[in-house]
Amino acid sequence: MTKTRSLYFMGHEQDGEMFNAVSSDANELGAFIFQNHGTAAGTTVELGEFEAGSTLHFAYLVTNGSGGAPTGSLFRTDVEADTNYFAIGDTRSDEASLFTRLGIEDIRNPAHSDFDYNDLIVDVRTTAIPEIAMKTIITGAIASSVLITAPALAQCGGSDYAHKSNATVSTVANASQGKDIVDTAVAAGSFNTLAAALKAAGLVDALKGDGPFTVFAPTDDAFAKLPAGTVESLLKPENKDQLVSILTYHVVPANVMAKDVVKLNTATTLNGQRADIEVRNGNVFVDNAQVIKTDIAASNGTIHVIDSVILPESSNVVETAQSAGTFNTLIAAAKAAGLADFLMNEGPITVFAPTDEAFAKLPTGTVESLLKPENKGKLADILKYHVVNGRVYADQAVKAGSAATLLGKDVTISTKGGAKVNNANLVATDIEASNGVIHVVDSVLLPS
Structure with missing residues (x-):
C-alpha cells in the first residue's frame, strides 16, 4: 500500500x-x-x-x-x-x-x-x-x-x-535499517554494471563500511558508452588492479552534498587523484561526466549520478613525461642514475620536472658529465632533490611553503614574484600520473 x-x-x-x-x-x-x-x-x-x-x-x-x-x-x-x-x-x-x-x-x-x-x-x-x-x-x-x-x-x-x-x-x-551506498545502488535497478564491478574489484565491503563516502555513480547506460568489450575486459581477474583504480576514482572519502560540490574545482578521490569539477551553463560536470541526479542519501554517505564513466590517469610518471616530449633529458638522466624503475613503479610521488630547456641552461658540458657512470651518485642526488614522497598538489605545496625531498633536503615553495620552487619558476602544475603528480620547472634544482 x-x-x-x-x-x-x-x-x-x-x-x-x-x-x-x-x-x-x-x-x-x-x-x-x-x-x-x-x-x-x-x-x-x-x-x-x-x-x-x-x-x-x-x-x-x-x-x-x-x-x-x-x-x-x-x-x-x-x-x-x-x-x-x-x-x-x-x-x-x-x-x-x-x-x-x-x-x-x-x-x-x-x-x-x-x-x-x-x-x-x-x-x-x-x-x-x-x-x-x-x-x-x-x-x-x-x-x-x-x-x-x-x-x-x-x-x-x-x-x-x-x-x-x-x-x-x-x-x-x-x-x-537504512540502506548503505551499495544496497541503495542495487535497489535503484540502474546500477547493475557498477554493482558487478564493485564485486569483481573486491570493493563491496569497503563501500558498505562506516564511511562517509560520496560516490559519483555511473549508470548502466554510462558503462554502455565505453568502447565495446571494455567492461568485459575490466571484469576479468587479471585486470582487477585497473578496475580498482577506476572505481576508487569515483569515490570521495567524505560526505559532499550537491550544494558543496558546486563550490569545488576539484575533489580528491580514494584513488588519490583529483577529479575536476566544473559548472557549465548551470550543469555540473565531474571531469567530462555530467551529474544528472544528486543527493541520493545512504546510511554511510551520498550518491550523485553521472552519465559517463570517469577515467583516472593510467600512465605512470615516466610514461607521462615521455608522452609530453619535452622531458627527454630528464628521462635519460633517470635511467643513467638507476631511478627510472622507481619513478615508474613507486608512489605516490611528486616530481618537480625540469624540461629539456631547463637542463640546457646548465653550464656547457654539465649534462654530459653527469650522465657518465662515474658520476651516477651525484646525478642520483640531483634527481632525488626533485622528488617528494606523496601526491602534493600545487595549492598544498604553496600552503606548506616547503617540501622534504627524497634526498633529505627541503625545497622552498613560494609565490613571491610568481610561483617558484627555490629559484626555479613553476611553469605548469598538477599534471596527473597514475603514481603521482608532476609540476614542471624551468630550471634544474641543485642541492647545496
Missing part, C-alpha cells in the same frame, strides 16, 4: 483557493499542507501511518509569479522534469526517528538565484511503529524568506536552472 500526500508551496492567504482554480490535479495530489507566508516556522503536520517502504511525494505551487516560474506552475517530486527544483539535504536520526531535510529553490535562473535550496525547508520525520507502519510528520524548519512574487520573478526570466536532484522520500522501518 502506498499513500501519497503533497506539500504545496503557497505565497498568499488565498492561494489555497487559487490552487483549485489553476490546477487540475489537486484531488490527485492530496491536501494542502503548508502556506508560504501564513505558516510559521516550526509548524508540524502529521501525515498519517504508512506501510514500511511506502513513498511520499511532495509538490509546491507558484501562484503569483512570472518568467521561469509562471503563475500556476506546479512542481512535483514524482515528475522527472520537476526534480530540478528539489534537493534532499542531510539525513540524521535519533533513537526513535529518522529525519530527512527537503529544500526547495524558488528562483532557478543562474543570473539571479543563489541555488541554496533554502527558500522553503522542511524536515520529514519517520518513526517506526512495530509490525505495522510508519508515522510521518512534516516540520517546517524555515518559513520561506524569499517569496516568489511578480516583482522578484520579473528580474529573472529565461530558461530554468537545470540542477538535478533526487527528491523522493521513502519511509524505512527504522534508522538502523
Whole structure:
C-alpha cells in the first residue's frame, strides 16, 4: 500500500483557493499542507501511518509569479522534469526517528538565484511503529524568506536552472535499517554494471563500511558508452588492479552534498587523484561526466549520478613525461642514475620536472658529465632533490611553503614574484600520473 500526500508551496492567504482554480490535479495530489507566508516556522503536520517502504511525494505551487516560474506552475517530486527544483539535504536520526531535510529553490535562473535550496525547508520525520507502519510528520524548519512574487520573478526570466536532484522520500522501518551506498545502488535497478564491478574489484565491503563516502555513480547506460568489450575486459581477474583504480576514482572519502560540490574545482578521490569539477551553463560536470541526479542519501554517505564513466590517469610518471616530449633529458638522466624503475613503479610521488630547456641552461658540458657512470651518485642526488614522497598538489605545496625531498633536503615553495620552487619558476602544475603528480620547472634544482 502506498499513500501519497503533497506539500504545496503557497505565497498568499488565498492561494489555497487559487490552487483549485489553476490546477487540475489537486484531488490527485492530496491536501494542502503548508502556506508560504501564513505558516510559521516550526509548524508540524502529521501525515498519517504508512506501510514500511511506502513513498511520499511532495509538490509546491507558484501562484503569483512570472518568467521561469509562471503563475500556476506546479512542481512535483514524482515528475522527472520537476526534480530540478528539489534537493534532499542531510539525513540524521535519533533513537526513535529518522529525519530527512527537503529544500526547495524558488528562483532557478543562474543570473539571479543563489541555488541554496533554502527558500522553503522542511524536515520529514519517520518513526517506526512495530509490525505495522510508519508515522510521518512534516516540520517546517524555515518559513520561506524569499517569496516568489511578480516583482522578484520579473528580474529573472529565461530558461530554468537545470540542477538535478533526487527528491523522493521513502519511509524505512527504522534508522538502523537504512540502506548503505551499495544496497541503495542495487535497489535503484540502474546500477547493475557498477554493482558487478564493485564485486569483481573486491570493493563491496569497503563501500558498505562506516564511511562517509560520496560516490559519483555511473549508470548502466554510462558503462554502455565505453568502447565495446571494455567492461568485459575490466571484469576479468587479471585486470582487477585497473578496475580498482577506476572505481576508487569515483569515490570521495567524505560526505559532499550537491550544494558543496558546486563550490569545488576539484575533489580528491580514494584513488588519490583529483577529479575536476566544473559548472557549465548551470550543469555540473565531474571531469567530462555530467551529474544528472544528486543527493541520493545512504546510511554511510551520498550518491550523485553521472552519465559517463570517469577515467583516472593510467600512465605512470615516466610514461607521462615521455608522452609530453619535452622531458627527454630528464628521462635519460633517470635511467643513467638507476631511478627510472622507481619513478615508474613507486608512489605516490611528486616530481618537480625540469624540461629539456631547463637542463640546457646548465653550464656547457654539465649534462654530459653527469650522465657518465662515474658520476651516477651525484646525478642520483640531483634527481632525488626533485622528488617528494606523496601526491602534493600545487595549492598544498604553496600552503606548506616547503617540501622534504627524497634526498633529505627541503625545497622552498613560494609565490613571491610568481610561483617558484627555490629559484626555479613553476611553469605548469598538477599534471596527473597514475603514481603521482608532476609540476614542471624551468630550471634544474641543485642541492647545496
